[in-house]
Structures are given as C-alpha cells and as structure tokens.
Amino acid sequence: MNLQQIQTIDEVIDLLEKIISESVQNNDPLGYFATLYLKVTIKVRDEIARGHFDDGPRMELFDVIFAKYYLSAYYSFRKNEPIRESWQRAFELSGQYRPIVLQHLLMGMNAHINFDLGIVAAEISRGKNLAGLENDFNKINAILSSLVHEVQGNLSAVWPALKYILKWTGKVDDYLVDFSMKLARDGAWKFAGEFSAIPEEEQKQALEIRDRKVTAVARVITKPGLVATIALLIIRITERGSVAAKIQKLKKVPVA
Numbered sequence: 001m002n003l004q005q006i007q008t009i010d011e012v013i014d015l016l017e018k019i020i021s022e023s024v025q026n027n028d029p030l031g032y033f034a035t036l037y038l039k040v041t042i043k044v045r046d047e048i049a050r051g052h053f054d055d056g057p058r059m060e061l062f063d064v065i066f067a068k069y070y071l072s073a074y075y076s077f078r079k080n081e082p083i084r085e086s087w088q089r090a091f092e093l094s095g096q097y098r099p100i101v102l103q104h105l106l107m108g109m110n111a112h113i114n115f116d117l118g119i120v121a122a123e124i125s126r127g128k129n130l131a132g133l134e135n136d137f138n139k140i141n142a143i144l145s146s147l148v149h150e151v152q153g154n155l156s157a158v159w160p161a162l163k164y165i166l167k168w169t170g171k172v173d174d175y176l177v178d179f180s181m182k183l184a185r186d187g188a189w190k191f192a193g194e195f196s197a198i199p200e201e202e203q204k205q206a207l208e209i210r211d212r213k214v215t216a217v218a219r220v221i222t223k224p225g226l227v228a229t230i231a232l233l234i235i236r237i238t239e240r241g242s243v244a245a246k247i248q249k250l251k252k253v254p255v256a
Helices: 009-026 030-049 056-078 085-095 101-124 130-158 160-168 170-185 188-196 200-222 226-238 243-252
Strands: none
Touching (some): 009 056, 009 243, 030 085, 101 130, 101 200, 188 200
C-alpha cells in the first residue's frame, strides 16, 4: 500500500471503506474505529465543501496528512512492523474479548488525537506562522473532540443496555469525563506549538516522550478502576451479535 499516492479526502474515504469491508469479512474489531473515522472524514469533507474553514484547500491537505498517520500505523501493524506504542496498544485490543466497542473507539481516538494531531499541525505549518492555522485547527479539533461526548449516546442507541448500566454507576461517566479532560488539558494544539519550536535533532526524543504520555492515557481507558471495569464487563456481555454485525450497526448510527 503506497500511501504517498493518496492526495485527496475522497481517496482517504475509499481506503477507509476498504478497511471496513475487510473488517466485516474477517470479524475484525479494528473496523470499529475505521467506521467512526470514516464518518468523521466525510463530515470534514462536507464542512470544507460548504466553506466552514478559513482555508479549505489547506484543511483538505491537513485531513489527508492526518489520515495517513492512522493508515500508516494500521498497515504497519498488519505487517507486524514497529509502530508507536500508543497505536500498538490501540490495535492490540482487537485480539482481546473483554474490551467493549466504546473502548476500541476511545483507544483509537487517543492515539490519533493526542499523538498524531499536534504533529500534523506542526508539519503543515512548517516555515509558516503556526498561529495562522489556529482558527481552522480549532474547528477540526472540535469535530474530533466532540466524539468523546457523542459516542456514548450513539452506542446507547445501538445497545440499549448501555444506557441503563451507565445510570447504575456514575463511575463510567466519570471515566469518560476524565478522558475528555485529558484531551483538553494536554491538548494537541499545545503540543503543536511545543513541537514546532523544537530543533530537528531533538524531535525524535520529543516524540518518544509524547508517545509515552499518550500511552499512559490509554491505561485509563483499558483499566478504569474496579467499579467501572465491572460495569464495562456487563456491557460487553450485553453486546449481541458478531463483530461484523456491530460494525454494520455502528455504520448506521449518525455522528452529529
């Protein structure tokens, strides 16, 4: 797969649809995040078309570069090649029974937003004033970050038992809020500014440090404490149907 040949959002969408199709055929949980990512990418494409961003062509380039970070990690994982630990942790969940769909989605979002997003902002602004990107960055980040709040309601619509279990224990709500706060507190934009100012010879070390921090957030998602873990296990038991069936259901759930 030569990702360098991908130049447009529509090409990204085509490749995501291919990943989803293969995931459905193989009952592969990696299709959960790909499905959600497809919805987000379509939304970004539509927002560009209606003039939502200050610089539409720049944001298409931003979106394509951003997607390539996920796609590169995905295909490298498939080939057992080394990838960032934050992505490795996210993809490794596909081989485990206990994680619920929500955890698969949050793990992918953690690696892609907390690690990749800031790097892409710095990359696309190289040789330019990073501040000139901030308004459009905030708009695209709002689309991404809103998923933290939307995904719980979306999955409740697919698996009604989730709604009742979340009422039973506020710990799961706290768990999601904690993750959202980490996104805000340790934001991608802040890292973009820091990374832009780092000399090239120090960037490798900076990325390793960042990856360790993002991986630490992943531990909150996979090990949220005893009460939340019990609640999540109950949710997992109530998730009916095959992985393929759940991917198909997730495709039908709208992302606002």
